[in-house]
Amino acid sequence: MLEEAKNPFGPTLYEARKERIAKGAQIVTMLMAVALIIPMMWIIGLIFVQGWPAMSIDYLWQNPVGGGVAGGIWGPLIGTFFLTLMCLLIVAPIGVLAGIYLNEYAPDNKATRIIMIAVTSLAGVPSIVHALFGLAAFVVAMHMGKSLIAAACTLAIMTLPVIITSTREALGAVPRNFREACWNLGASKWQTIRTIVLPNSISGILTGVILVVSRAAGETAPIMLTGAAAYLPLPNTMPDKLMPYYLGDQFLALAMHLNVIARDVPNMPTEMKFGSALVMLLLILLINSAAIALRIRLRRRKRW
Amino acid sequence: MPQTPSSRKIRANLARYTETFFEVLIKTCGWSAIVCVLTIFVFILFHATPALKEISLWKFFTSTAWSPHHEQYGAFALIVGNLLVALVAMVIAVPLGLGAAVYISEFATGKTREWLKIGIELLAAIPSIVWGFIGLTVLSPIMVHQAGAEMGTNLLNGGIILALMSVPLIVSISEDALRAVPDSFREAGLALGANKWEMVSRVLFPAARNGLLAACMLGVGRAVGETMAVLLATGNTNQIPHSLLDPIKTLTATIASEMGEASRGSMHFSVLFLIGVLLLLITCTINVVADLIIKGTKAKANA
Amino acid sequence: MSSRSLLLSLALLVGGLTSCGKKADGKASLKMSGSTTLAPLATVWAEAYAKVHPDVAISVSAGGSGGGITDLIEGRNDICNSSKPMPEEDKKKVKDKYGKDAFEVAVAYDALAVFVNKSNPITEISFDQLKEIYKDGSTVNTWAQVAPGGLATDLKVLSRETNSGTGEYFNDTIVGKKAKIRAGMGEMNSSQAVIDTLKNTANAIAYDGMAFATADVKMLNVSKKTGEPAVAPSADDARSGKYPLARKLYFYTVGEPTGEAKKFIDWVLSPEGQAIITSSKLAVSLK
Numbered sequence: 001m002l003e004e005a006k007n008p009f010g011p012t013l014y015e016a017r018k019e020r021i022a023k024g025a026q027i028v029t030m031l032m033a034v035a036l037i038i039p040m041m042w043i044i045g046l047i048f049v050q051g052w053p054a055m056s057i058d059y060l061w062q063n064p065v066g067g068g069v070a071g072g073i074w075g076p077l078i079g080t081f082f083l084t085l086m087c088l089l090i091v092a093p094i095g096v097l098a099g100i101y102l103n104e105y106a107p108d109n110k111a112t113r114i115i116m117i118a119v120t121s122l123a124g125v126p127s128i129v130h131a132l133f134g135l136a137a138f139v140v141a142m143h144m145g146k147s148l149i150a151a152a153c154t155l156a157i158m159t160l161p162v163i164i165t166s167t168r169e170a171l172g173a174v175p176r177n178f179r180e181a182c183w184n185l186g187a188s189k190w191q192t193i194r195t196i197v198l199p200n201s202i203s204g205i206l207t208g209v210i211l212v213v214s215r216a217a218g219e220t221a222p223i224m225l226t227g228a229a230a231y232l233p234l235p236n237t238m239p240d241k242l243m244p245y246y247l248g249d250q251f252l253a254l255a256m257h258l259n260v261i262a263r264d265v266p267n268m269p270t271e272m273k274f275g276s277a278l279v280m281l282l283l284i285l286l287i288n289s290a291a292i293a294l295r296i297r298l299r300r301r302k303r304w
Numbered sequence: 305m306p307q308t309p310s311s312r313k314i315r316a317n318l319a320r321y322t323e324t325f326f327e328v329l330i331k332t333c334g335w336s337a338i339v340c341v342l343t344i345f346v347f348i349l350f351h352a353t354p355a356l357k358e359i360s361l362w363k364f365f366t367s368t369a370w371s372p373h374h375e376q377y378g379a380f381a382l383i384v385g386n387l388l389v390a391l392v393a394m395v396i397a398v399p400l401g402l403g404a405a406v407y408i409s410e411f412a413t414g415k416t417r418e419w420l421k422i423g424i425e426l427l428a429a430i431p432s433i434v435w436g437f438i439g440l441t442v443l444s445p446i447m448v449h450q451a452g453a454e455m456g457t458n459l460l461n462g463g464i465i466l467a468l469m470s471v472p473l474i475v476s477i478s479e480d481a482l483r484a485v486p487d488s489f490r491e492a493g494l495a496l497g498a499n500k501w502e503m504v505s506r507v508l509f510p511a512a513r514n515g516l517l518a519a520c521m522l523g524v525g526r527a528v529g530e531t532m533a534v535l536l537a538t539g540n541t542n543q544i545p546h547s548l549l550d551p552i553k554t555l556t557a558t559i560a561s562e563m564g565e566a567s568r569g570s571m572h573f574s575v576l577f578l579i580g581v582l583l584l585l586i587t588c589t590i591n592v593v594a595d596l597i598i599k600g601t602k603a604k605a606n607a
Numbered sequence: 608m609s610s611r612s613l614l615l616s617l618a619l620l621v622g623g624l625t626s627c628g629k630k631a632d633g634k635a636s637l638k639m640s641g642s643t644t645l646a647p648l649a650t651v652w653a654e655a656y657a658k659v660h661p662d663v664a665i666s667v668s669a670g671g672s673g674g675g676i677t678d679l680i681e682g683r684n685d686i687c688n689s690s691k692p693m694p695e696e697d698k699k700k701v702k703d704k705y706g707k708d709a710f711e712v713a714v715a716y717d718a719l720a721v722f723v724n725k726s727n728p729i730t731e732i733s734f735d736q737l738k739e740i741y742k743d744g745s746t747v748n749t750w751a752q753v754a755p756g757g758l759a760t761d762l763k764v765l766s767r768e769t770n771s772g773t774g775e776y777f778n779d780t781i782v783g784k785k786a787k788i789r790a791g792m793g794e795m796n797s798s799q800a801v802i803d804t805l806k807n808t809a810n811a812i813a814y815d816g817m818a819f820a821t822a823d824v825k826m827l828n829v830s831k832k833t834g835e836p837a838v839a840p841s842a843d844d845a846r847s848g849k850y851p852l853a854r855k856l857y858f859y860t861v862g863e864p865t866g867e868a869k870k871f872i873d874w875v876l877s878p879e880g881q882a883i884i885t886s887s888k889l890a891v892s893l894k
Binding site (some may be wrong): 011018019021022023026028029030032033035036037039040043047048093094095097098100101102104105114115116117118119120121122123124126127128129130131132133135140143157160161164171188189190191207214217218219220221223224225245255258259261263273274279280284285287288289292 | 321322323326329330331333334335336338339340341343344347349351378384385399400401403404406407408411412420422424425427429430431432433434436437438440441442471472474475489499500501502504505522525526528529530533538543556563564568570574576577580583584587588590591592594596
Binding site (some may be wrong): 014065145146198229230231232250260262263265 | 636646647649650653654664666667668669683796797799800
């Protein structure tokens with residue numbers, strides 16, 4: 001009573017309590033959001049601190065010695081590079097064209113719904129099942145053996161949904177009037193896509209490509225069963241050092257290397273372990289930052 | 305060059321053929337996703353059939369004796385392990401994820417929102433092997449020294465790691481769901497005198513309920529299907545845990561660690577593929593249901 | 608933007624195709640796969656051999672002894688690394704498929720050590736005690752039952768995964784061939800995991816190759832029967848057989864080794880190859 005007499009326009013006790021709850025909720029949710037970022041920063045920091053002593057130009061340039069106990073990680077690094085390159089060469093054309101189909105050509109019927117469900121299901125398949133599939137289909141049934149190409153095909157199937165979704169979103173962002181204007185001028189569907197829609201969505205598609213690279217570089221299970229080796233003799237002379245792997249043979253990869261040194265190599269010095277983890281982490285973060293930067297630039301550059 | 309009627313006709317025909325060629329190519333690629341999913345099912349099922357025919361499915365689902373050497377394939381403890389670690393992960397990830405999504409979508413503004421979203425995206429990008437490495441080398445000593453666990457790699461360790469891995473997925477899809485609620489809802493709520501939190505809890509949550517549910521389901525799907533992180537972080541003990549600090553073994557880790565040893569064509573090989581079938585069924589069901597829920601929401605919103 | 612991306616994709620295509628075109632360049636290749644215990648040693652051998660014979664490219668993968676045997680049967684490798692003797696049914700498969708017997712070469716000894724945490728006061732253990740701990744239906748759950756006067760806590764039993772060569776050797780020797788073993792053990796799927804877990808778990812007991820020992824864990828002396836003098840794991844005692852948990856590590860080939868495989872195996876068995884075992888401390892040399 002007394003409080004209300006003081007300020008008849010002020011909040012009642014009930015309202016004041018609600019305000020406190022609202023404020024509290026804001027703080028709590030903010031803490032929750034921050035609580036997610038903190039572990040990430042802590043993990044990155046930890047890996048950095050423990051792995052930095054091992055880093056040097058030599059570390060990046062030398063091949064592993066003694067199974068990884070000494071030397072560097074050039075072999076796995078270049079292996080990951082070629083692996084993701086091959087994966088991209090396979091998945092990018094198919095994925096982009098599939099995205100074009102889904103956004104431009106697909107009629108709004110049951111069949112299209114099924115395709116969309118298939119894309120979602122494919123995205124949800126566990127990585128070890130992809131590994132089993134790669135083993136059964138590419139290594140055995142298609143007689144590729146445990147090889148770079150088998151692993152690349154497996155990763156391609158795994159990352160297909162990523163590029164389909166990115167392409168669809170990129171194409172969907174192009175306004176409909178662009179297409180209509182083209183059609184009114186007499187252009188055919190494919191001509192419209194080729195000349196107007198694709199060039200305007202290339203940044204979005206590129207973002208999808210970068211995400212594919214990030215995914216393919218980070219996965220271990222699929223390549224473990226389809227071709228990644230623990231140790232390979234690698235040439236230390238140029239130019240062979242730049243391209244030490246053959247399509248039909250086994251290879252080293254960063255993800256597999258990290259798996260091996262975390263588990264199977266005896267007396268592994270701690271900073272080497274963390275050094276490899278650091279390189280992998282930095283690589284992935286760099287790739288993803290590029291995707292994010294591209295997306296931000298795309299948003300700013302939009303002319304419509 | 306003067307355009308004769310015939311050269312014009314040739315160019316027109318060429319253009320039409322190119323157009324048709326590309327359209328056919330595009331349509332074929334469009335069906336690629338379905339082809340992939342079906343092929344995966346076919347191959348995994350094919351290699352699992354010997355197991356389906358020979359071993360007792362009843363024992364597979366109810367017995368905890370997993371000893372391939374002695375032809376024993378009881379996967380009950382493995383299934384329980386998989387589900388439990390996903391459960392622990394969700395208990396941590398769902399509240400955190402929903403809370404963070406609410407904050408990013410409703411309360412944060414401008415630069416803060418940008419940076420938070422970037423942070424969450426980078427969290428999503430960390431590869432599973434690095435997470436497993438963290439669980440094994442960083443969390444494990446903490447478990448032992450701070451939490452008094454017997455074994456550092458255990459259910460809780462795996463659960464925390466999985467939670468951090470699935471949270472970005474939950475956050476991004478929840479955020480999409482919250483964004484999809486039309487502003488008119490928010491304005492109506494505020495106009496009726498609700499403060500921000502009341503508007504969120506009483507207007508937005510019910511409106512975005514389907515999308516939020518789908519986000520959680522997709523998070524569960526991610527947690528159930530994860531392999532490398534649980535392989536390194538859960539302790540690989542085939543048992544039903546009695547406490548959070550007990551080690552467990554998951555279906556995914558079983559395939560990953562035993563595949564190298566199983567001879568092609570042996571029953572062990574086939575049973576591992578059978579586990580693959582089980583995982584495929586679980587994760588596909590979760591994903592399809594979640595997708596249908598999201599589509600249902602969109603249809604309602606557009607209606 | 609479009610011409611730049613075109614250039615980029617062209618560059619990628621060229622890069623991809625060049626790596627495509629690179630097929631075998633005339634180097635002889637030798638593929639080894641199998642045991643995770645042998646893999647580090649095989650790697651060191653391969654590296655040293657490459658210095659002497661740069662024309663041979665040796666690759667090593669580790670998927671477990673069983674995986675190596677499968678690879679041998681399937682023809683996917685030239686030499687199978689195995690830390691357990693090849694089982695009869697697999698030998699039969701090789702004979703059926705290739706008409707030749709699987710050729711076995713013992714290339715090193717490995718002392719299997721019983722590890723405990725550094726804080727554990729116990730110093731020795733016997734086969735009988737180990738059998739009691741590791742057999743199926745074991746009732747040994749506390750350290751007091753094993754070593755009265757030492758640790759008073761529960762006993763945490765660790766093992767290797769179901770199909771590991773190391774695990775199989777231990778089980779066959781201690782519990783009995785193909786006998787059932789204790790359920791609910793912590794199955795470590797790699798030797799490093801064993802050491803890592805032991806470091807942090809005070810009441811654990813585990814086994815693995817002596818080569819994986821670090822300063823963080825303690826190895827026990829082992830005796831065959833309780834009451835007999837217990838022997839510490841060491842290279843000499845493993846070789847002479849005094850240390851009871853010594854096993855051989857094997858190379859297997861289809862039929863007698865020929866060509867590059869024969870040259871490599873001969874080199875491994877030579878004093879040069881055997882010296883590497885001792886210097887790398889990864890196993891125990893034959894002589």
